[in-house]
Amino acid sequence: LSLENELRRAVERQEFTLVYQPQLDLASDRVVGVESLLRWNHPEKGQVSPAVFIPLLEELSLIQPLGEWILHHACWQQQQWQQQGYSLRMGINLSPAQFAQSDLLQQIEAAAIKAGVQTSGIKLEITESLAMRDPAASIRLLHDLRDRGFKIAIDDFGIGFSSLEYLLKFPLDSLKIDRAFVKDITRGRSDRAIIKALTSMCQSLGISTIAEGVEDQRQRDYVDALGATEIQGYLISRPLPSDELLAFMSQRQ
Numbered sequence: 747l748s749l750e751n752e753l754r755r756a757v758e759r760q761e762f763t764l765v766y767q768p769q770l771d772l773a774s775d776r777v778v779g780v781e782s783l784l785r786w787n788h789p790e791k792g793q794v795s796p797a798v799f800i801p802l803l804e805e806l807s808l809i810q811p812l813g814e815w816i817l818h819h820a821c822w823q824q825q826q827w828q829q830q831g832y833s834l835r836m837g838i839n840l841s842p843a844q845f846a847q848s849d850l851l852q853q854i855e856a857a858a859i860k861a862g863v864q865t866s867g868i869k870l871e872i873t874e875s876l877a878m879r880d881p882a883a884s885i886r887l888l889h890d891l892r893d894r895g896f897k898i899a900i901d902d903f904g905i906g907f908s909s910l911e912y913l914l915k916f917p918l919d920s921l922k923i924d925r926a927f928v929k930d931i932t933r934g935r936s937d938r939a940i941i942k943a944l945t946s947m948c949q950s951l952g953i954s955t956i957a958e959g960v961e962d963q964r965q966r967d968y969v970d971a972l973g974a975t976e977i978q979g980y981l982i983s984r985p986l987p988s989d990e991l992l993a994f995m996s997q998r999q
């Protein structure tokens with residue numbers, strides 16, 4: 747079976763799941779949200795990385811139905827946790843093909859309404875390159891989403907520096923600092939300078955910053971000192987299945 751056919755079958759058989767990686771607010775030392783991350787549990791190969799299959803799903807035009815499933819499942823999960831006493835902001839990644847759908851706003855709203863969750867508890871993560879494909883259209887859609895109460899984060903930030911000007915024009919709630927800048931933070935001054943510049947700029951714009959890929963205490967101390975609002979990474983937790991996330995939350999209290 748080709749990977750293409752396997753993917754078509756996987757969508758039909760619902761072999762996909764979501765895992766959730768905690769995001770910690772540095773000021774309060776509390777887990778305030780999660781990022782949902784897609785996993786494909788292949789019957790023979792085990793877990794296949796989304797970096798491999800998401801581009802293929804886009805090519806095959808299968809990302810639309812799966813994207814809708816992700817929206818509904820993530821909102822439903824958030825409601826489940828709510829009922830168990832955990833109020834967690836839910837981060838949902840949007841792919842370029844999803845973002846191009848004319849009814850995306852309605853899809854997202856419908857998912858939140860059906861699950862009975864507040865729009866303000868949903869944070870949509872878009873990548874810088876996605877937003878740059880058609881900046882004017884992106885800005886309009888982001889305004890519409892924020893008018894409905896949804897939060898917007900720009901993901902993997904730092905790869906396209908030319909876009910700094912656009913960053914100021916995009917209506918954003920958060921900026922996620924790419925883990926490439928965090929990786930060598932204890933060694934190089936230049937990465938520290940970039941992080942400091944980003945957090946200062948965001949702070950003056952009222953945008954929170956989430957440092958990604960924080961793996962040890964020294965990296966945490968650095969990004970904290972450099973002004974990041976939140977951290978995400980293996981130091982706090984790897985992405986977890988929903989039941990393990992609940993166990994993790996109950997242990998932290």
Ligand code: G
Pocket residue numbers: 782783784785795796797800816839840841842985
């Ligand atoms: O979890 P991880 O290392 O394997 O993710 C790899 C890449 O796949 C990341 O760039 C991530 O943003 C993307 N990704 C993970 N889950 C989703 C999802 O639900 N939707 C979209 N569009 N991308 C995702």
Ligand code: G
Pocket residue numbers: 767783839901902925958959960961978979980981984985
């Ligand atoms: O591109 P995006 O940021 O959406 O994808 C997040 C990816 O980063 C996921 O694949 C996730 O598994 C991975 N990740 C999360 N925390 C860490 C970390 O601390 N170190 C590394 N190397 N990868 C991480």
Ligand code: MN
Pocket residue numbers: 781839871901
């Ligand atoms: Mn992301």
Ligand code: NA
Pocket residue numbers: 901902922924958
């Ligand atoms: Na990211």
